[in-house]
Amino acid sequence: MAARCQRETGLAPDVVLGLSFVPDEHDVGTLKRALEEGEVEADEFRSFCQNRGLPSDAEDTQSAAEFVAFTQGQPLAWLHLPAESGGLAMARKLTRWAHENNFQLRDGASTYELLSDAQIYSLWRGAA
Numbered sequence: 001m002a003a004r005c006q007r008e009t010g011l012a013p014d015v016v017l018g019l020s021f022v023p024d025e026h027d028v029g030t031l032k033r034a035l036e037e038g039e040v041e042a043d044e045f046r047s048f049c050q051n052r053g054l055p056s057d058a059e060d061t062q063s064a065a066e067f068v069a070f071t072q073g074q075p076l077a078w079l080h081l082p083a084e085s086g087g088l089a090m091a092r093k094l095t096r097w098a099h100e101n102n103f104q105l106r107d108g109a110s111t112y113e114l115l116s117d118a119q120i121y122s123l124w125r126g127a128a
Contacts, residue, residue: 002077009093016094017078023065030072031064040071078108091120 002018005011034040035058042058045067049056054063079094081087095117098105105115 005077005094005097009097011090011093015080015090017080019075019077021065021069021074023061025061027065027068028059028061030068031058034068034071040067073104075106075108076103079105088121095120 002016005016006013009016031040031045035042035045045058045063046056048054048067048070049063052066054060054066056063058064081090081094095105097103105120107113107115
């Protein structure tokens with residue numbers, strides 16, 4: 001997806017970085033919170049795992065990661081934009097592309113929360 005984004009937006013390879021699917025303990029924690037908060041049911045997780053031949057153990061990083069990607073979506077790329085005014089133009093291009101393709105831009109550095117266009121653009125307010 002990162003390659004497609006680069007091709008369709010014309011942005012440099014050091015701006016849009018592809019990701020590898022690497023399950024880790026973060027996925028286990030995300031699944032645990034989703035189960036505790038009732039966002040998903042344990043039976044749904046077990047059924048998902050059974051259908052894919054995965055261990056139905058919520059502590060299994062692969063099972064947790066695949067289920068979280070299935071229910072919440074999967075990160076596709078990291079975006080590294082310069083803080084200079086050129087970064088604002090890049091941000092506008094990326095947000096437009098993301099909206100046109102029904103993708104979400106999230107805060108990958110800390111909260112993973114969905115970012116509004118205004119939040120994204122405000123990072124360059126002083127530099128533009």
